[in-house]
Amino acid sequence: MTVILSPTPVIETERLILRAPQAGDWPAWAEFAMDGRSRFVGGPLDREKAWRAFGHVIGMWVLRGFGTFVFAPKAGGPALGMCGPWYPEGWPEREIGWTLWSPEAEGKGYAFEAARAALTHAFGPLGWDTAVSYIDPANARSIALAERLGARRDDSAAHPGTDPCLVFRHPAPTGEYVA
Template sequence: MTAATTLTTDRLILRQPQASDLPAYTAYCASPRTHFVGGPFDTVKAFDKFAAIAGHWTLRGFGRYIMEQDGAPIGHVGPMQLDATKPAEFTWTLWDGAYEGRGLATEAACRVRDHLLGDLGWPEMIIHVMPDNTGSIAIAQRIGATLTDEPAPEWYDGALVYHLRAEVPA
């Protein structure tokens, strides 16, 4: 099951990663915005992480989309599945705080959710969010995810675990 390589919303193009996105991603990785995901990261780790985002598409046939607005990459959104025996994890991140508060991450997450759970018929995705990441908690709730009492994975100790299922209305 291969995901669409490009999706659109009213304000965004959601597309596969390109080499030209690396400088913006590297700047994001070096910033305090990465504190919820173990950062900041140096240039080498940023490259490694970006290569994983890009390579995921080749290895799994789907992956995280780059959010593009007015020709500029502003974040990423979509699934990653490091363990093929478990549901994909749904993620989103705006790379620069200047884009917050406009509903862009929610808009992008809704479009990808509808494509994967609707168009492609995925049954569910998992979302992990740190309890003090109130912005991502709000997005998880807006897109219809349900908080569970499941323990966080070892690699993300203390995270809240949400399920996003196909039967949740948009």
């Protein structure tokens, strides 16, 4: 049996398809979540906690009506990571977050392409007027991506209590940085 969250948007970019998570994404997510590469998003996790974290990702779609997209190459192949709207209970602001699951996907612009599409979705169909990204100060690649997307560090913004944490505010479609 295949269970699909419905209705959830599917976004296509030049090279990627962004879609809601599916059961078949679990093995790739688990491998990432249990690896040291997940250290900037609360990992590494044991398999049981990785399962719960993946359920959290799926649950966001049900509880909020939006969630983080899994992205994969249009040409086919395994999922490369997750990116998109994130707003769990207790978060001070709505976030655009991203992870690349495979080291082979790094340095190819996939996260940038997915994040740009996710921001367009958040500011468009979701009607957001502001978005931030919460980033560990040691995550230089993620900071560089936020800056490439046009985000600016906002030291006056609240963060979700995960220390250490920097807040990067994304420009609205008008070009303004709305807090």
